[in-house]
Amino acid sequence: MSRHHLLGAASVHALALLVATSAVAQQSLPTIDVGGARSGARRSTAAAARTAGPRVTTPAGSLVTSPNPDLAAAPGFSPEKLSMPVYRQPTGQTFTTVRGKDFETMPLVTVREMLQYSPGVSFKQGNGLRDIVISIRGSSARNGFGVRNIVMLEDGFSVTQPDGLSRTDLTDPHAYAGVDVYRGPSSALFGNFANGGAINFRTRTGAEIDGVDYGVETGSFGYLNNFVAIGKKQDNFDIAVFASDVRQQGFTFHTRGDTQTVNATARWQVTPNDLLTFKFIHNQLYSDLSGRLSLNQYYLNPYQYGCYLSPQSGVAQTAFTNLCATAVVPIDGRNARSNQLNFRTTAWLAGFNRNDRRDIIGLRWEHDFDVNTKWRTQVIYDDKNIIQPTGATAALQDEPAVNATTDVTKVGSLLGYEARHFAGLYFNRTRYTSYTNNTLGIGNGATGALQAQQNAMMQNLGGRGREEVALSKDVTMVLGLAAEMTKIAALQDQYSYFQTGARIGQIASWQGIPVNKTYWNFGPEASVTWRVLPDLLTHFRASSGYGTPNPGQLFVNQRGQPGANVDLKTQRNTGFDIGFDWKPYDTLLFSLTGFYEWYQNEQLTQSPGAGLLNYTFNAPGSVHRGVETLLDWRPYDGVRVMANYTYNNQIFTEFVEQLGTAARTGYFDRAGYKIPGVAPHTATGRLSYDLPFGDLRGLGAFVEYTYQSSYFIDNGNVLTIPGYGLVSANVHFDRDVDLLWLKRFSAYFEVRNIFDRNWVASANNIQNQVGLVNGQIVQAGYTTLAQNATGSIYAGNPRLFQGGVRFKF
Structure with missing residues (x-):
C-alpha cells in the first residue's frame, strides 16, 4: 500500500467509461497525488501545522492524499502543505506531480519518458542525445534547442540561467524522486521567462x-x-x-x-x-x-x-x-x-x-x-x-x-x-x-x-x-x-x-x-x-x-x-x-x-x-x-x-x-x-x-x-x-x-x-x-x-x- 501514484489524463469519453464502470472501481488504492497543490486541501487545519512547528518534513515524492482525507482545512492549509515552501505546490496553480517510482522498471533515456505523463507538456529533440526541448502549452515549441519560456529548477535551485536558457543535458531521469510541472503563465512566482510555466525536478534524499x-x-x-x-x-x-x-x-x-x-x-x-x-x-x-x-x-x-x-x-x-x-x-x-x-x-x-x-x-x-x-x-x-x-x-x-x-x-x-x-x-x-x-x-x-x-x-x-x-x-x-x-x-x-x-x-x-x-x-x-x-x-x-x-x-x-x-x-x-x-x-x-x-x-x-x-x-x-x-x-x-x-x-x-x-x-x-x-x-x-x-x-x-x-x-x-x-x-x-x-x-x-x-x-x-x-x-x-x-x-x-x-x- 506504499507505492506512489503517477498522474495521467484522458478525454471526456474516458470519463463516461469511468462512470459506467464505477461499481467495480472501489478497491483500495495506494496513496495517490491528486494533481498538485489542490490535492493538499483535504487534510487538516492550519492550526495543527503551527502546533506541530515549522520542521514538519515529508520526503520528496511522498506528499499524498490519504484514503480518508480530513476536510477541516481550507484548500492549501493542511499541515503538510504549510510545512513546504510556497513554490512546491502553489495553491490555485494548474499543477501536476510526476512520480519517479512509477518509472523504476523501465529504461529512462531522457526526461521525456517521465514528463510525457503530465498533460499540457510536449517535446521535440534538440541538439544532442539528451537535449530535449520541453514545451508547456506550446511555449517552447518554436525553439530549436534547449528550453525557453519555462523556468526550470532542481530541488528549488534555479537551473535556468539569467538569459532564460535551460538545457536538459544535465538531467538524468534516474536521479529524480519526482518532477513538479506548473502550467500556465507563472511570473508572479517565478519571475522572468516563466510566461509558459515552470518545472521543478526533485532528487531523492x-x-x-x-x-x-x-x-x-x-x-x-x-x-x-x-x-x-x-x-x-x-x-x-x-x-x-x-x-x-x-x-x-x-x-x-x-x-x-x-x-x-x-x-x-x-x-x-x-x-x-x-x-x-x-x-x-x-x-x-x-x-x-x-x-x-x-x-x-x-x-x-x-x-x-x-x-x-x-x-x-x-x-x-x-x-x-x-x-x-x-x-x-x-x-x-x-x-x-x-x-x-x-x-x-x-x-x-x-x-x-x-x-x-x-x-x-x-x-x-x-x-x-x-x-x-x-x-x-x-x-x-x-x-x-x-x-x-x-x-x-x-x-x-x-x-x-x-x-x-x-x-x-x-x-x-x-x-x-x-x-x-x-x-x-x-x-x-x-x-x-x-x-x-x-x-x-x-x-x-x-x-x-x-x-x-x-x-x-x-x-x-x-x-x-x-x-x-x-x-x-x-x-x-x-x-x-x-x-x-x-x-x-x-x-x-x-x-x-x-x-x-x-x-x-x-x-x-x-x-x-x-x-x-x-x-x-x-x-x-x-x-x-x-x-x-x-x-x-x-x-x-x-x-x-x-x-x-x-x-x-x-x-x-x-x-x-x-x-x-x-x-x-x-x-x-x-x-x-x-x-x-x-x-x-x-x-x-x-x-x-x-x-x-x-x-x-x-x-x-x-x-x-x-x-x-x-x-x-x-x-x-x-x-x-x-x-x-x-x-x-x-x-x-x-x-x-x-x-x-x-x-x-x-x-x-x-x-x-x-x-x-x-x-x-x-x-x-x-x-x-x-x-x-x-x-x-x-x-x-x-x-x-x-x-x-x-x-x-x-x-x-x-x-x-x-x-x-x-x-x-x-x-x-x-x-x-x-x-x-x-x-x-x-x-x-x-x-x-x-x-x-x-x-x-x-x-x-x-x-x-x-x-x-x-x-x-x-x-x-x-x-x-x-x-x-x-x-x-x-x-x-x-x-x-x-x-x-x-x-x-x-x-x-x-x-x-x-x-x-x-x-x-
Whole structure:
C-alpha cells in the first residue's frame, strides 16, 4: 500500500467509461497525488501545522492524499502543505506531480519518458542525445534547442540561467524522486521567462535512498548507461549523491555521444531552527551532430545514411542534396564573396559537434524565527562552457552566472481569515564573451576566422509577494504580484576579411553594434480554489507571464546572420485557467482544465535555411487556448490505466509579415493563421498489469501509446509535418529480496516503436519563401518548401530494444 501514484489524463469519453464502470472501481488504492497543490486541501487545519512547528518534513515524492482525507482545512492549509515552501505546490496553480517510482522498471533515456505523463507538456529533440526541448502549452515549441519560456529548477535551485536558457543535458531521469510541472503563465512566482510555466525536478534524499542503488541499461544503437545513487541520513545530516555515464552511437548518422553527470545534495540541520542545503551538479557532454533535413530529405533518407562527401557541382551534387543535409562554408575559413570560394560540406566531413560543460553550486539557509515564520536565503553559482561547431558557424562561450534569492513566509491571518503571507527579493546576473567563427569544411569541428564577438551582460532584479487566504474551510483565494527590472548591455563586433590581393586574410571591415536596453515588467496572479464536494475540487486562475529578449536574440538578423535585431520586445502572456479534480473513489482520479491565453509581442524563432542562424521576431497579437485532461484509474488489483490528452489551438490575431528584399518586398497578413510548431493534439496512454501477490509477485508488463497530430512549421501554413502514433511494450520484474546485502532487484526489457514507423522527433520552424510572378511577390508553395526548406527536421527513433537491471543494497 506504499507505492506512489503517477498522474495521467484522458478525454471526456474516458470519463463516461469511468462512470459506467464505477461499481467495480472501489478497491483500495495506494496513496495517490491528486494533481498538485489542490490535492493538499483535504487534510487538516492550519492550526495543527503551527502546533506541530515549522520542521514538519515529508520526503520528496511522498506528499499524498490519504484514503480518508480530513476536510477541516481550507484548500492549501493542511499541515503538510504549510510545512513546504510556497513554490512546491502553489495553491490555485494548474499543477501536476510526476512520480519517479512509477518509472523504476523501465529504461529512462531522457526526461521525456517521465514528463510525457503530465498533460499540457510536449517535446521535440534538440541538439544532442539528451537535449530535449520541453514545451508547456506550446511555449517552447518554436525553439530549436534547449528550453525557453519555462523556468526550470532542481530541488528549488534555479537551473535556468539569467538569459532564460535551460538545457536538459544535465538531467538524468534516474536521479529524480519526482518532477513538479506548473502550467500556465507563472511570473508572479517565478519571475522572468516563466510566461509558459515552470518545472521543478526533485532528487531523492539520502533517507529515501538509504544505501546504494546501482543500475545498468543497454540497448540498440550502442546505448549504455551506468548509474548509481548513494545516500544516507545520520542524525541531523542527510546526503545523496547520484552519478551516471551514458554512451550511445545514435540511430541517425553522425550522432554519437556521451555524457557524464554528478548530482549531489546535502542537508544539515545545524540547529532546530536552522537548515543548510548544499547543491552540486556537474555535467560533461560530447556529442556528434547531424544536419537537419528538409521534409523531402526526411521522406527519402530520414536517418541520413551515406551522407559522407558532397559533390561540389552538377547533377551529382543535386542528387546528393536530395538525400543529405549539407552546409555551405567559405573554403578558406573567412567570408566567401563568390561561389568559387564556397565549399559544400556535410556534418561528417566538417565534424559538427557539441563539447559542453556545466557546473552548478548552490547553498540555501532556512531559519525559523518562530513556529509561524520562516526565512529562506539561497545563492547559486552557475557556469556554462560551450564549444559548438554545429553548422556553418561555431559558437564558443563561457557563461558564468550568479543567482540570489531571499524570502520570508509567515502563517497568520488577514482581516480575520487564516492566511499565509509570502514576500521576497531576487537578483541574477550573467556576463560573458562569446565568439562566432566560420566552421571549416573539413575537420573535427575545426574553426576558421572570427566573424563576430559578443560581450554581454544581462541581469534581472525583482521582488514578489503572495497572499493565500482561507475564506472558508472550502474556499481559498490567492493574490500574487512580481515586479522586475531587466537590463541588457552588450556590444557585438562584426568582421569581414580581404579575399584577394596582398592583404588576403586581413580584416577588411569592422562594425560595432551596441545594445543598452532596460525592460520593466509586472506579473500579477489571482486564483480561487473551491472544494464544491468532498470528491470535487475546482479552481479558477487568472495570471500573467513575461519573457524579455536575451542578448543572443538581439544580434541575429532576419537573414539568419550576425547583425542588429535590437527592436525585439518583451513578450507577455495573460490567461485564464478553469478546471477541476474529481476523485470519487480511491481507485480513480480524473482532472480537466481549460485555458485561454492572450500573447502580446510573442517571440517566434525560425530558420532562414541550412547553415544559417535561427532568428527571433515579434508577432504583435496571438491567442493560445486549449484543454488538458488526465486520468489515473485502477479498476482491479494490479491493473492500472494512465492517460493524458492535450488540445492546443493557437492562432495569430495581429501579425503582418514582411518577406522579400528591400527592392521587392511582399506583405502577408497572418491574422487567423495557425502559429507554427504547435501540434493541436497530443496524447499518451499506458495499460499495465503487475501481479499483486503469489510466487511471481513483482512480475508485470505494460503497453504504451504516444500520439501527436500533424502541424505547420511556417507562418503561411504551407508546410505540414506529419503526425505519428507510436506503440511500445515493456515486461519487468521488481521484487524485494533478502540476500546478504541485497535488498531489492529489478530487471526490465522494452521494445519501443514496435511497428518501426518513421516519425519526426523535431522540426524547427522555417521561413516562407517568396518569388516574383507577373510582377507580384507571391509565396512559394508546398513543393518548393518541402524541397528547399532545409535545416529543420530530425527523425525519431526506429524500432529499438532496451533493457536493464537495478540492485538496491
